[in-house]
Amino acid sequence: MGGKCDIELIDKKGKRVDGRTPEQLRDVKIEVGVLHGADGSCYLEWGGNKVMAGVYGPREAVPRRVQNARRAIVQCKYNMAAFSVDERKRPGPDRRSREISKVISEALEAVVLTEMFPRASIDVNIEILQAEAGTRCAGLTAAAVAMADAGIPMRDIPVACAAGKAGGHVVMDLGKLEDNFGEADLPIAIAPRTGEILLMQMDGHLTPEEFERAFQLAFDGCIKVGELQKKALMEKYAKAVPEGNGNEAAKEE
Numbered sequence: 001m002g003g004k005c006d007i008e009l010i011d012k013k014g015k016r017v018d019g020r021t022p023e024q025l026r027d028v029k030i031e032v033g034v035l036h037g038a039d040g041s042c043y044l045e046w047g048g049n050k051v052m053a054g055v056y057g058p059r060e061a062v063p064r065r066v067q068n069a070r071r072a073i074v075q076c077k078y079n080m081a082a083f084s085v086d087e088r089k090r091p092g093p094d095r096r097s098r099e100i101s102k103v104i105s106e107a108l109e110a111v112v113l114t115e116m117f118p119r120a121s122i123d124v125n126i127e128i129l130q131a132e133a134g135t136r137c138a139g140l141t142a143a144a145v146a147m148a149d150a151g152i153p154m155r156d157i158p159v160a161c162a163a164g165k166a167g168g169h170v171v172m173d174l175g176k177l178e179d180n181f182g183e184a185d186l187p188i189a190i191a192p193r194t195g196e197i198l199l200m201q202m203d204g205h206l207t208p209e210e211f212e213r214a215f216q217l218a219f220d221g222c223i224k225v226g227e228l229q230k231k232a233l234m235e236k237y238a239k240a241v242p243e244g245n246g247n248e249a250a251k252e253e
């Protein structure tokens, strides 16, 4: 964020470097239930981001000192693969990945009916296989689908999207160049049914008016991606449910 570049991030006609309009998301593709070994999983592509999320649990929280006698905890591990970025990343956790793991854990935990599973842990692994800006939003969005796939009882399916400022304009869902050379980045996560904010971070500078506009764009992005989450889950689970509502056999008896 805030680096210098000679590239025009948005042209006079309002087109961005990757050809999008200011209100346009990158393409998002969501696949549900892709890992055999996990209780729930999701593979998500968001522009050039490629993300795998696997959910395990609810299961006994270990070590025991992390257990909460009254409710479950959500423990998320966000990891960026060494090969996911242009300049090979040193493997293993760092300050950034710990911060992202923490904010995603808190966002997800806010919607889980945790009181149903005292002393349990819901373990969420997010692997960034390819990164192109916005990986915390892509990771959280994939993790939420994987949690739904695992059958974790939730009040809502969290979803995330960023907006920001690049080339002097407020835009939805920053791409790589916009993230590197833009003026501000505002990732948010919401519970779409209620509009509750589950995560909000900001990097860079925005005026109050620009912030309002960026927030609205990020919120609109969340709603759009939320629809894709639901569609992907319906596609998987509609196949598993018989034609009609499944009550036909009961009525015949």
Ligand code: UDP
Pocket: 085, 086, 087, 089, 096, 131, 132, 133, 134, 135, 136, 137, 176, 179, 185
């Ligand atoms: N990035 C990178 N190497 C790193 C960390 C990040 O190249 O070690 C890139 C990556 O493309 C990432 C982007 O910088 O998506 C923006 O990172 P940021 O910390 O803003 O988080 P994100 O936007 O991915 O949530």
